[in-house]
Amino acid sequence: MSKSLLEQLPGIVAAGKRQAAQVLEGLEGRNRVTLQTRELVIPSKDSVAADLFKRADHETAGGDIAAGNADLNRLIYGDNLLAMAALLAGDEANPSLRNRIDLIYIDPPFDSKADYRTKVTLPGATINQKPTVLEQFAYSDTWADGTASYLAMITPRLILMRELLSPVGTIYVHLDWHVASYVKVVLDEIFGKDNFVNDISWKRSHAHGDSGQGASHFGRVSERLLVFGKGPDRFWRPPYEPYTDEIIKRDYKHIDPDSGERYRLMPVDGPGGAAKGNPYYEFLGVKGYWRYSQETMQKLYDQGEIVLSSTGRSLSRKRFLRDARGTPVTDFWSDLNRISPTSKERLDYPTQKPEKLLDRIVSTSCPPGGVVADFFVGSGTTAAVAEKTGRRWVVSDLGKPAAMITRKRMIDLDSKPFLYQAIGDYQVEQARSTLGRSFRIGDLAKVVLDLFGALPLPPEENVNGSLGRLPNTRTLVVADSPSKLTTISTLRRAQGYRDSKMGGFDKVVVLGWNFSAGIGQAIAALDDDNLEVLVIPPDLLDRLKKKGGAEKLAGSVRFASLQYLEARVVGRKEVADGEELRLDLTNYVLLSPGAINLDDKNRASLQQVMNDEPLALIEYWAVDPDYDGEVFRSVWQDYRGNTENDDDPLRVVTTAHLQLPKKAGQRRVCVRAVDVFGFEAEVVIDGVEVD
Incomplete structure (x- = not known):
C-alpha cells in the first residue's frame, strides 16, 4: 500500500532541504551557477524621430549604461532554481542578492488540467505549438507523482527564496485549492509559523465558477495568497479601500456650515484614565481624562475641530472625510477584477494576473525604491507593476514565451534599461541533476553520440570522449561540451579533427548545446560543404531523466539545424544633430521546422x-550600432504587436532608422532577432562607413 501524502510530506521537505543545502554549499565553488547577459535592453520602440541617446535615464548614467551595473533590473530565462543560485552567488559584475530582496511574489503552476499550448498567429496561418518538456515542467502538473512531485519541486525553491529575502522582506505565494493547504505546511516549516501573516482569499470578480448543471460542489471562484514575513520587522504599509456611498452617508452625516464638507464626530476622552497615562484637565467647562495634551486640544479647537455637545457635558472632534484613508483591507479581496477579454491590459497569456492585484501587494509590502522578485513571472505583471511604482525588479521564467512577452511588455512601458539574461551553464546543471553531481563531460558526450547513432572513436583517438563516427560512412561526429558556447573556433577545431583523425574523414557533424549568436555567420564564412552543425535538443536531459535512459529514447530524438538571419546597412549619413543609420532585414531562415514540437498539419502550415x-x-529584433563583441546593447527594438508605426500586429517593420550621436571612424553594427518560437539569430556588420 502506497504512503499517503501526509506520510510522504516529512520526507519531501527533508529532501528539499538537502537539495537547497547542496545549492547553497556550491555558491563559492568554481562550478557555481552563473548568468550570461544576452542583451542590455535600452527600451526604444521603433521611431524615426527618437534620439535614443538623450533619454533622461541614459543621461543620468553619464551617457553610458554598463551591463554590469548592479542597479539594473533583470529578466532571466531559465530554471528558477538555477537562477536563484546564480543570484545568491553573485559575480564580478553583480553582487549577491542574498538578504537584499524586499518582496517576492510567485504564482507557480497549480492547475493540473491546464493546456499551455502556445498559439502563434502568422499571416495566413495559426500554429499551435505544443510545449517543450521544459515548459511542461514549469506550466503544468505533468509529474508522475502528482502533488507529491509538485511539493518536491517547490520546497527547495522556497528555501532559496527565504535566503534572498531582506530582513524586512515578505513573500506572497499565489495558489488555488489543489495544493494551497499542503504548501502552507511547507511554508510553516521554512519560514516559521510565527512569521505567518495572512491567508488571503482573492475572489476573481465577475469570474465564472466551475459548477455547471448537476455539479456536486459550490462554484470555485477564489484563489489564495499565503503571506509570510522573513522576520518580525517586515515592511508593512496597510492598504485601504475607498468608502462606499453607504458608509459615507452613515458615518459622515454631519456637514460643516462653513466649508460644506462632510465629517464625523470622534471621542477625545482618554480611555483608561490615569492608568493609561492620559492627562486630566478642564476644557470648555468639561473636566476629564483626555487623549490629547491641553496644548494639542487648544490647537484643535482653534482649527475648529473640537465640538462641545448640546448638553455641555462632553467633547468630540470633527474628522473630515477629506482626511479619511478609507476602510482597511481585510484578508478577503473581492474588489479586484480579473482581466476581461476586452481589457487593454490583456496579453492572451493563460495565467496573467491583473496589475491592480500586484499593485496592492507591492504597495503594501515593498518599500519605495525596494527590490521585487518573481520567479514564475509569466506575462510580466510583477515587473510591470514594480516598474510603474518605482521599485527595482528581478524576474525569471523557464518558458520562452513568458520571457519574450515580458521583454516586449517592458519595452512597451518604456521602462528603465534592463538586462535579459540566461543561465550560463544550464545543461551542465541539468546533467548533474540527471547523471549525478560527479558526472564527466565525456559521459554526457557518449550519451549524445549514442542517440545520434554514432560509434565512439578508439580511446587513443577520442578527445574527452567527444568524438564518434557514423557506421559504414566516413563521417566524423563531434559532441560539444554543454559548459561552453559552440563558436567558429569550435568549428575550425572540428575541421581539423576531420582531416587528421584515423587517416581523415570526408565529413564532420558538430552537435552543440549553446551557440554564439553569430554562429550562422560563422558557418557561412567557412563555406564548407563537408561541415554540418546541428542543435542538441535543449530538453534532452529532462527527457532522459523522465524516460530512465538513452536506450528508451533511441530513434525519437531530433537534432535540429540552425536558423540564420540576413540584414544589411542601407546607409549611414551625417545629419544636423548627429548621424542617421538605416538597416534592412532581408531574410530569415528557420532551417529545421521538424525540430519544433508541432503536429504534421501545423508543420505544413x-x-x-x-x-x-x-x-x-x-x-x-533589435540593433546595437556599436557592438563590442561581448554585450549586445539593444538601443532600438521593434516587435510584433507594436503598431505605432506600421499598424500591422502580425509583422515587424523591416527597416530600422536610428538617430545617433556622431562617431569618428567605422561602426560595427549587430542585429539580433528572435522568431515566434523563441529561436535567436544574429548578424554582425563590420566596417560601416559614413556615406
Whole structure:
C-alpha cells in the first residue's frame, strides 16, 4: 500500500532541504551557477524621430549604461532554481542578492488540467505549438507523482527564496485549492509559523465558477495568497479601500456650515484614565481624562475641530472625510477584477494576473525604491507593476514565451534599461541533476553520440570522449561540451579533427548545446560543404531523466539545424544633430521546422509561411550600432504587436532608422532577432562607413 501524502510530506521537505543545502554549499565553488547577459535592453520602440541617446535615464548614467551595473533590473530565462543560485552567488559584475530582496511574489503552476499550448498567429496561418518538456515542467502538473512531485519541486525553491529575502522582506505565494493547504505546511516549516501573516482569499470578480448543471460542489471562484514575513520587522504599509456611498452617508452625516464638507464626530476622552497615562484637565467647562495634551486640544479647537455637545457635558472632534484613508483591507479581496477579454491590459497569456492585484501587494509590502522578485513571472505583471511604482525588479521564467512577452511588455512601458539574461551553464546543471553531481563531460558526450547513432572513436583517438563516427560512412561526429558556447573556433577545431583523425574523414557533424549568436555567420564564412552543425535538443536531459535512459529514447530524438538571419546597412549619413543609420532585414531562415514540437498539419502550415514570407516569423529584433563583441546593447527594438508605426500586429517593420550621436571612424553594427518560437539569430556588420 502506497504512503499517503501526509506520510510522504516529512520526507519531501527533508529532501528539499538537502537539495537547497547542496545549492547553497556550491555558491563559492568554481562550478557555481552563473548568468550570461544576452542583451542590455535600452527600451526604444521603433521611431524615426527618437534620439535614443538623450533619454533622461541614459543621461543620468553619464551617457553610458554598463551591463554590469548592479542597479539594473533583470529578466532571466531559465530554471528558477538555477537562477536563484546564480543570484545568491553573485559575480564580478553583480553582487549577491542574498538578504537584499524586499518582496517576492510567485504564482507557480497549480492547475493540473491546464493546456499551455502556445498559439502563434502568422499571416495566413495559426500554429499551435505544443510545449517543450521544459515548459511542461514549469506550466503544468505533468509529474508522475502528482502533488507529491509538485511539493518536491517547490520546497527547495522556497528555501532559496527565504535566503534572498531582506530582513524586512515578505513573500506572497499565489495558489488555488489543489495544493494551497499542503504548501502552507511547507511554508510553516521554512519560514516559521510565527512569521505567518495572512491567508488571503482573492475572489476573481465577475469570474465564472466551475459548477455547471448537476455539479456536486459550490462554484470555485477564489484563489489564495499565503503571506509570510522573513522576520518580525517586515515592511508593512496597510492598504485601504475607498468608502462606499453607504458608509459615507452613515458615518459622515454631519456637514460643516462653513466649508460644506462632510465629517464625523470622534471621542477625545482618554480611555483608561490615569492608568493609561492620559492627562486630566478642564476644557470648555468639561473636566476629564483626555487623549490629547491641553496644548494639542487648544490647537484643535482653534482649527475648529473640537465640538462641545448640546448638553455641555462632553467633547468630540470633527474628522473630515477629506482626511479619511478609507476602510482597511481585510484578508478577503473581492474588489479586484480579473482581466476581461476586452481589457487593454490583456496579453492572451493563460495565467496573467491583473496589475491592480500586484499593485496592492507591492504597495503594501515593498518599500519605495525596494527590490521585487518573481520567479514564475509569466506575462510580466510583477515587473510591470514594480516598474510603474518605482521599485527595482528581478524576474525569471523557464518558458520562452513568458520571457519574450515580458521583454516586449517592458519595452512597451518604456521602462528603465534592463538586462535579459540566461543561465550560463544550464545543461551542465541539468546533467548533474540527471547523471549525478560527479558526472564527466565525456559521459554526457557518449550519451549524445549514442542517440545520434554514432560509434565512439578508439580511446587513443577520442578527445574527452567527444568524438564518434557514423557506421559504414566516413563521417566524423563531434559532441560539444554543454559548459561552453559552440563558436567558429569550435568549428575550425572540428575541421581539423576531420582531416587528421584515423587517416581523415570526408565529413564532420558538430552537435552543440549553446551557440554564439553569430554562429550562422560563422558557418557561412567557412563555406564548407563537408561541415554540418546541428542543435542538441535543449530538453534532452529532462527527457532522459523522465524516460530512465538513452536506450528508451533511441530513434525519437531530433537534432535540429540552425536558423540564420540576413540584414544589411542601407546607409549611414551625417545629419544636423548627429548621424542617421538605416538597416534592412532581408531574410530569415528557420532551417529545421521538424525540430519544433508541432503536429504534421501545423508543420505544413509553418512550411508554407517560411516559403512565402520568411520575415513574418520574426517576433522581435533589435540593433546595437556599436557592438563590442561581448554585450549586445539593444538601443532600438521593434516587435510584433507594436503598431505605432506600421499598424500591422502580425509583422515587424523591416527597416530600422536610428538617430545617433556622431562617431569618428567605422561602426560595427549587430542585429539580433528572435522568431515566434523563441529561436535567436544574429548578424554582425563590420566596417560601416559614413556615406
